[in-house]
Amino acid sequence: MNQSGPAVEITKDRNGIHQVVLRNPRGASARVSLYGGQVLSWRTDRGEELLFASTKAIFKPPYAVRGGIPICFPQFGQRGSLEQHGFARNRIWIIDDNPPPLHPNDPSEKAYTDLLLKPSEDDMKIWPNR
Numbered sequence: 001m002n003q004s005g006p007a008v009e010i011t012k013d014r015n016g017i018h019q020v021v022l023r024n025p026r027g028a029s030a031r032v033s034l035y036g037g038q039v040l041s042w043r044t045d046r047g048e049e050l051l052f053a054s055t056k057a058i059f060k061p062p063y064a065v066r067g068g069i070p071i072c073f074p075q076f077g078q079r080g081s082l083e084q085h086g087f088a089r090n091r092i093w094i095i096d097d098n099p100p101p102l103h104p105n106d107p108s109e110k111a112y113t114d115l116l117l118k119p120s121e122d123d124m125k126i127w128p129n130r
């Protein structure tokens with residue numbers, strides 16, 4: 001078990017897409033893919049996986065990942081003119097290098113990351129909002 005402080009590690013998946021792995025001092029972890037900003041794994045300190053991921057999931061564009069915690073934006077399902085569940089889960093997000101503190105008044109150190117989705121010009125054509 002990892003006994004040090006909270007840790008944030010950047011890794012790559014087998015398709016070369018970056019992932020952020022967050023670990024707390026007791027060994028629980030979360031894995032967040034920059035593809036869709038999707039939380040793909042959440043493991044307890046006993047190593048139990050709490051999130052489902054399909055064995056048929058494909059972890060690279062243009063397929064949305066089936067599993068974990070997807071971000072459905074800017075629409076849910078087919079309730080809009082865009083692709084199913086919107087484009088956010090089909091884009092590569094970026095890591096905010098200068099995020100605000102998680103809890104300014106909370107002295108406990110928690111591992112966290114802030115991800116940003118910067119819409120492309122094509123995204124702005126189909127969803128002209130900021």
Ligand SMILES: O=P(O)(O)OC[C@H]1O[C@@H](O)[C@H](O)[C@@H](O)[C@@H]1O
Nearest residue numbers: 064065066067076077078084085
């Ligand atoms: O198959 P997708 O596009 O990843 O969507 C995941 C699920 O999204 C839900 O909103 C739908 O009701 C399901 O039918 C669907 O399986």
